[in-house]
Amino acid sequence: MSSNAGADHVRQLPAGADAASTLLEVSGLRVSFTLSDGRRLTAVDGINLSVAPSEAVGLAGESGSGKSTVVGAIMGLLAPNGRIDAGSIRYRGLDLVAKGAPLRRTRWREIAVVFQGSLVALNPVIKVRDQVAEAIELRLGEPAEVAQEKAKHLLHDVGIPEKRLNAYPHQLSGGQRQRAMLAVALSCSPAVLIGDEPTTALDVIVQAQILELLDRMRQEYGLGLILITHDLAVIADMCDRVAIMYAGRIVESGSVKEIFSAPRHPYTQALLGAAPDARAGRRTIKVLEGHPPDLSALPPGCHFAPRCPLADARCREEDPPTIEYADRVTLACHRYSLGDGKPPTPIDAPYPTLELGKR
Amino acid sequence: MSGSTTVTLSTRIRKRVSGGNRIALLLLRRWDARIAIMILSLLTLSGVAPEALVGPLQTATTATADALLPPSGTHLFGTDDLGRDLLNLTVHGARISLVVGALSAAVTLVIGGGIGMVAGYRGGRVDALLMRVADTFLILPTFVLALILAPILRELIGDQTEIFGIRTTLLTIVAVIGFTSWSSTARIVRSQTLSLRERTFVERARLVGLSPMRIIARHIFPNIRTVLLANGIVVIAGSILTESTLSFIGLGDPFQPSWGTILGNAQSAAAPSLGAWWFIAAPGCAILVTVVACTIIGNAIDELLDRDVRVRR
Amino acid sequence: MKARRWLLGRFGGAIATILMVLILNFVLFRLMPGSPDRALARNPRVSAAAMEAARVRWGLDKPIFPDQLIAYVGATITGDFGYSVKYGGREVTSVIGEKIGPTLLIVGLGELIALAAGIALGAWTGWRRGRFGDRVGTLGALILYSMPYFWTGMLLITLFATTLGWLPTSGITTPGGPGGIQGAIDLLRHAALPIATIALGLIGQYAILLRSSVAESLREGYVLTARAKGLRDERILRGHILPNALLPTVTLAAINAGYVIGGALTVEIVFSWPGLGLLTQEALQSRDYPILQGVFLLLSVSVVMTNLLADLLYSRLDPRVRHGAAR
Numbered sequence: 001m002s003s004n005a006g007a008d009h010v011r012q013l014p015a016g017a018d019a020a021s022t023l024l025e026v027s028g029l030r031v032s033f034t035l036s037d038g039r040r041l042t043a044v045d046g047i048n049l050s051v052a053p054s055e056a057v058g059l060a061g062e063s064g065s066g067k068s069t070v071v072g073a074i075m076g077l078l079a080p081n082g083r084i085d086a087g088s089i090r091y092r093g094l095d096l097v098a099k100g101a102p103l104r105r106t107r108w109r110e111i112a113v114v115f116q117g118s119l120v121a122l123n124p125v126i127k128v129r130d131q132v133a134e135a136i137e138l139r140l141g142e143p144a145e146v147a148q149e150k151a152k153h154l155l156h157d158v159g160i161p162e163k164r165l166n167a168y169p170h171q172l173s174g175g176q177r178q179r180a181m182l183a184v185a186l187s188c189s190p191a192v193l194i195g196d197e198p199t200t201a202l203d204v205i206v207q208a209q210i211l212e213l214l215d216r217m218r219q220e221y222g223l224g225l226i227l228i229t230h231d232l233a234v235i236a237d238m239c240d241r242v243a244i245m246y247a248g249r250i251v252e253s254g255s256v257k258e259i260f261s262a263p264r265h266p267y268t269q270a271l272l273g274a275a276p277d278a279r280a281g282r283r284t285i286k287v288l289e290g291h292p293p294d295l296s297a298l299p300p301g302c303h304f305a306p307r308c309p310l311a312d313a314r315c316r317e318e319d320p321p322t323i324e325y326a327d328r329v330t331l332a333c334h335r336y337s338l339g340d341g342k343p344p345t346p347i348d349a350p351y352p353t354l355e356l357g358k359r
Numbered sequence: 360m361s362g363s364t365t366v367t368l369s370t371r372i373r374k375r376v377s378g379g380n381r382i383a384l385l386l387l388r389r390w391d392a393r394i395a396i397m398i399l400s401l402l403t404l405s406g407v408a409p410e411a412l413v414g415p416l417q418t419a420t421t422a423t424a425d426a427l428l429p430p431s432g433t434h435l436f437g438t439d440d441l442g443r444d445l446l447n448l449t450v451h452g453a454r455i456s457l458v459v460g461a462l463s464a465a466v467t468l469v470i471g472g473g474i475g476m477v478a479g480y481r482g483g484r485v486d487a488l489l490m491r492v493a494d495t496f497l498i499l500p501t502f503v504l505a506l507i508l509a510p511i512l513r514e515l516i517g518d519q520t521e522i523f524g525i526r527t528t529l530l531t532i533v534a535v536i537g538f539t540s541w542s543s544t545a546r547i548v549r550s551q552t553l554s555l556r557e558r559t560f561v562e563r564a565r566l567v568g569l570s571p572m573r574i575i576a577r578h579i580f581p582n583i584r585t586v587l588l589a590n591g592i593v594v595i596a597g598s599i600l601t602e603s604t605l606s607f608i609g610l611g612d613p614f615q616p617s618w619g620t621i622l623g624n625a626q627s628a629a630a631p632s633l634g635a636w637w638f639i640a641a642p643g644c645a646i647l648v649t650v651v652a653c654t655i656i657g658n659a660i661d662e663l664l665d666r667d668v669r670v671r672r
Numbered sequence: 673m674k675a676r677r678w679l680l681g682r683f684g685g686a687i688a689t690i691l692m693v694l695i696l697n698f699v700l701f702r703l704m705p706g707s708p709d710r711a712l713a714r715n716p717r718v719s720a721a722a723m724e725a726a727r728v729r730w731g732l733d734k735p736i737f738p739d740q741l742i743a744y745v746g747a748t749i750t751g752d753f754g755y756s757v758k759y760g761g762r763e764v765t766s767v768i769g770e771k772i773g774p775t776l777l778i779v780g781l782g783e784l785i786a787l788a789a790g791i792a793l794g795a796w797t798g799w800r801r802g803r804f805g806d807r808v809g810t811l812g813a814l815i816l817y818s819m820p821y822f823w824t825g826m827l828l829i830t831l832f833a834t835t836l837g838w839l840p841t842s843g844i845t846t847p848g849g850p851g852g853i854q855g856a857i858d859l860l861r862h863a864a865l866p867i868a869t870i871a872l873g874l875i876g877q878y879a880i881l882l883r884s885s886v887a888e889s890l891r892e893g894y895v896l897t898a899r900a901k902g903l904r905d906e907r908i909l910r911g912h913i914l915p916n917a918l919l920p921t922v923t924l925a926a927i928n929a930g931y932v933i934g935g936a937l938t939v940e941i942v943f944s945w946p947g948l949g950l951l952t953q954e955a956l957q958s959r960d961y962p963i964l965q966g967v968f969l970l971l972s973v974s975v976v977m978t979n980l981l982a983d984l985l986y987s988r989l990d991p992r993v994r995h996g997a998a999r
Contacts, residue, residue, distance in 0.1 A: 622822065
């Protein structure tokens with residue numbers, strides 16, 4: 001059972017925060033980077049994202065789509081050559097973008113991250129238990145012995161066996177390290193947990209265990225969960241809502257049920273059709289040709305146009321507006337118009353297909 | 360410089376110019392390398408034609424001024440304990456220090472490079488043995504070893520030999536430096552050779568049936584040239600430092616004084632206690648400036664090589 | 673255990689290297705103009721009988737190879753380094769033992785100061801990588817690194833001893849000076865400049881090495897995690913980066929310990945500091961080959977030993993090496 005957080009932990013909000021507002025709300029976020037030769041690259045171009053307590057939101061997209069930049073922006077950890085150009089990030093109503101925002105206060109205590117690549121994200125010369133206890137001691141102000149005890153409980157909670165409680169990161173298996181990273185992330189009982197590709201590079205069985213653990217923690221702690229991944233199966237398993245990202249923009253978002261059963265944006269359709277689905281008996285896969293664009297040299301119009309089978313002249317000239325329908329479904333594609341406000345019928349994008357098993 | 364022009368310029372140059380010149384051109388872009396190259400050119404000039412700059416080397420007999428004069432209009436760097444003009448001595452010293460430094464570096468590179476290539480290419484027992492020997496040499500104390508080798512070599516080479524206008528005593532120093540410094544070069548060359556050995560063109564040469572010596576000379580050596588260059592410059596810097604130390608303790612040649620010898624004279628003349636700072640400053644700054652310049656260039660080449668490797672991948 | 677086997681291997685390697693040094697020592701000194709017994713013959717204090725006994729003991733009446741070589745190695749291992757010419761037939765071990773103290777004093781203190789200052793400078797510049805402070809600090813370290821030790825010493829004497837008169841110019845104590853606490857202070861005053869010289873010579877290396885370690889660590893994932901945790905910069909540097917970045921620097925310091933003794937020799941000459949350096953110079957001038965041989969051996973062995981120590985130290989400090997991967 002949960003030890004320190006949840007039950008006896010009375011959440012003290014940072015000054016200015018409003019318990020009644022949305023947990024985390026990102027709107028119109030634009031982030032750009034200055035390259036070494038002076039050019040500007042817009043990594044994130046007008047993103048909207050929100051999370052409520054105990055809700056799991058997925059952010060899906062290929063590598064280079066800008067997903068990790070969103071994490072950097074929310075945590076205030078962009079590289080020195082990065083900058084938030086526009087938009088707002090609000091934690092319970094607190095503006096995190098404005099100058100003098102209590103970023104340090106919200107880091108880890110309100111919003112925490114489980115990074116990709118646990119071997120790299122953990123300090124190799126410090127015991128894992130100490131890395132968990134560090135935040136408890138230094139951010140929550142608990143005395144050292146208390147912090148150590150809590151760390152022990154947390155590690156136990158996430159499933160680290162007794163004999164490995166004093167281990168160094170390299171002494172743990174990949175799955176154990178990821179659990180440890182989760183313990184580190186939960187050490188200050190945050191309200192929001194962001195998982196940046198938390199299960200990549202783990203084998204399927206371990207992946208399932210980690211996801212189950214994440215889900216359990218979400219329920220126990222009432223966490224708002226943001227799952228960032230390129231693996232749609234993970235999102236299908238874990239999330240209530242999903243946003244699909246392409247080249248810095250969210251092209252489609254809505255409930256997982258809606259999006260996965262009736263994908264409308266051509267990119268979403270390609271993503272969903274790109275993997276064979278043994279359970280559904282599907283043996284053909286859609287082939288998405290080309291590769292993600294160079295963000296420093298984007299052509300005008302829809303970012304996806306060069307690869308889209310439904311693209312026409314207008315798509316190549318004008319940016320498609322993001323339309324919001326009922327049930328919080330959003331869509332950014334010229335093919336779909338607002339109509340009566342109800343989510344429209346999906347248009348099937350004619351991708352070339354490949355049938356498996358046939359030569 | 361805007362992005363696209365840089366790209367076009369370098370690709371054009373790359374196509375036309377060979378490796379070594381390209382490195383020189385790319386080096387010139389960096390401000391610190393530019394200054395370093397200018398300094399070294401000035402020093403080389405002093406080394407090649409000292410007489411043109413300050414006239415013939417002043418000796419105890421030809422010195423006309425008073426001893427230990429501070430810097431003035433007539434004597435820019437002051438005079439030493441025998442009344443010799445220090446500017447004169449320092450400029451002439453450039454030749455000795457630089458030539459001895461370069462020769463020592465050459466010896467080091469030849470021995471170290473040769474042994475490194477053989478060890479890296481042959482591998483196995485030959486490699487292990489050679490590296491064990493290299494390790495032994497690495498730990499030998501340069502200073503004491505020089506003291507021991509000096510009289511031995513003097514007996515071997517004889518007193519009157521001259522190579523490149525450098526007399527025996529200094530040649531001893533060249534030999535000593537080569538003797539003690541080759542091992543680190545050998546290690547670097549060995550690791551480079553090891554990675555080269557696995558490349559396809561070497562495999563092919565082996566299959567064709569070329570002898571190991573041939574392969575090393577034709578295929579391996581051309582590819583380690585740049586590594587040797589970068590390492591070589593650093594070795595030159597180290598050699599200049601070592602040479603100055605050995606000359607300081609008296610192994611140098613009083614008739615061909617290097618910067619270290621001048622400093623040794625200063626020590627014997629109790630210059631520090633007498634406050635004759637000019638006697639100490641001039642040759643010492645010369646050493647400092649030379650070594651810093653070489654190190655900067657060596658590091659710059661290293662960085663260029665790194666970038667090259669990354670681009671090629 | 674694998675660790676023990678590795679340790680034995682390193683130890684064996686060290687012994688092998690020392691053996692090679694011994695052989696080299698033997699060969700070199702046999703090649704030197706003036707064989708040992710001739711050197712002894714020049715010493716009026718040694719009687720004919722003792723000389724003959726020494727010749728027999730040294731086996732100089734036997735062929736050089738292998739008898740003399742084995743005899744030499746055997747004698748050295750048992751601690752018989754021969755007799756000094758200059759010091760009236762005293763045992764080399766005793767003479768060296770007497771002179772090694774002052775050398776260790778300035779080398780030891782110099783290393784410690786250089787380590788502390790070098791680490792501080794390295795951390796400071798590494799953290800500010802690329803910015804002005806870094807450039808200045810790195811240039812400073814480079815300059816210090818490129819100054820010959822003896823030159824630094826001479827400059828320090830000229831400035832602090834001669835011009836400012838704060839400290840004595842040479843020697844280890846004031847002749848006929850006070851004992852007790854006053855004597856200790858006198859000793860420290862004399863040791864100050866030599867120690868400073870060695871420290872300045874070493875700071876550059878440590879600063880540059882630590883700087884690159886810190887700069888590298890800054891790019892590691894765990895630094896991002898630490899910042900995401902909301903830890904302060906000072907805490908990240910001290911608690912996360914330094915434990916990683918110190919490893920190579922500490923290893924370098926240990927390795928250096930062996931070499932620095934050699935480098936201190938010129939410093940001793942400049943300051944007339946009565947340690948191994950001055951001893952070596954005198955031995956060269958008076959052709960006291962046994963002493964030179966002894967010093968040579970001592971320096972080589974100390975380098976081998978400190979290298980071994982450095983390896984051991986590293987394996988104990990780096991948990992990845994100490995514990996090895998679990999799976």
